[in-house]
Amino acid sequence: MEPMSRLPAFSRRKALKLAGAAGALASLGAVGGRILSPAIAAPAPKIRLAWTEVAACHSPLGFGAAKGIYAKHNLDVELFYQGASGQTLIQALATGKADAGAGLIGDWLKPLEQGFDVKLFVGSHGGCQRLLARKDSGIKTLADAKGKTIATYGIGAPPQVAFQVSFAKAGLDPETDVTWKAVPFELVGETLNRGDVELAAHLDPWAWAIEKQFGFTKIADTQTGFYEGHTCCVLGASGPFLDANRDALRRLAEANIEIHEYTASHPDEVAQWYFETLKPAGLTAAQLTEILGTLVYHNHPIGQPLVDQIRLAAEDLKLVKVLDPTTDPKEFAERVTINLLA
Template structure:
């Protein structure tokens, strides 16, 4: 039977939320630099929790803080875990929510965020070699590096949708077929947006390599490339695409929230293989906490948006909440359902020459997925 995780049970505590003060805005943590040729994997930046600064001498900790330190009131020491994520990606809002609402602590974890903006290969190497214990990222960016054999296992899908392809209204592009012969601005040639919309081009009978031109620009300047006429369309992810779509000069041509992809997971949770083998309970606790946080994002996107904004998220709280509502945070696949989706992605990525044509996608899905919840 396909398995989809919907709100893992959390007991009475699940519905007793602490008050949700808006965290103060902080500057995003600088991204880690990429790996130098021939050198060691990059050192990841440890991210400080947004807060109110040093506590005055003699101040008393709040009850939630005391419970978190004690492991949710169970009197146990918390297990330190380093979780790599991208603090600018709204679709990872479950991570800071899990931290700020005490879900990690409730599962016995003391989670330290590692804000990572380097290459996916460097991130996966950092997880595989113990510089981080787990990470949250986009399936269409991770599957190719995982094919190369990193000791990192996907344990859950987190949500569906966050990729959009926008076109200048003046270009007259209204569907995927209208992109033939056009230039599409992207942030990099291994981006999930290029991979996904390349799939849609192939399905429309357009060669994704020769039928369009993919032109690389800095991520924050993709809209300017279209405005200047250097490209007729752009492909990227929220929050940037959501914000650009508010510009009346742009129209949405396609997204991974429609058609057969509406129920397909977009972002995934992945854990270092050695952690799963040596401390399966910790891997399971982390996965459950993130899934529970994903359920809360689905139930209360405004609260998730306020928390994410405090970690440097771009856009107003209202816009961030609207983005979260537009994404599919209600489905968080695990087990056979998630493996089936990984097989589908694998077959599609083979068709556009991202994965090797010789890859056995069923065996590939078995290798890169780990069931830590059964």
């Protein structure tokens, strides 16, 4: 494992992050009377882990593989480059190209409702989507969006679904009070900047980048407001792999928590690795550090806290008619998750 240097400065903000990390790990260690520690025994089992390599929020997964954190937990993790879509993640698991993968809750739940054989087992972080407006639009709140048009990269894509929930909870009808316009992924910012629409909904790091580039106003995100305390991305494993490799997945969950806690306190190291390895177009290492520093990397529920998060997400998706009206969020959450600490 290559040495990982400490940050040169120790600010109050970082001190608070470290304190939160210690509390999170302490509480996890107490679940079920277990202490989360690497199990070094038999030869390391191989896990093919699907990730969205172009998404900054997934960079800790690549960093963990490159720096030997998975190996520390006696795992041989092979990253599978599944692309930028939640649908390609589902396809990777359905076709056996990957054993487990990381994805947005909004991408997981509908296929799981329809019987997709995957169990969700640990969260990664909170909040990586933004709703943006031009500064001269006069839009300051979610309620101000009534009658406006919003650009996003796909109808039914996670940013649209996430902010439909926000609009509904703010008292708007997300189907009739706003209009959604699908535009090419790379033109979401340009479309808003030209004035073709009044708002845009996008994913980080692209949402962060266009907010900075064009000086947009952030109206809402998936970290604050109605989404405060909610988990954004979770790891899931295929049913057959889980049946045969439960202990390996438990260690993958523990490694995932360790990696994201490390990222919370050392975003510059992870950003530098991401910048040098994947060379994301238009973003510097310093910008990637800022992006990673804004994400809630202490939000990684496992066990009952994960069940609770999936129940909340299911309630939200029922609210905007993504999940069927007959779906029971509590029963659904219990069915599609696995408690690896039990």
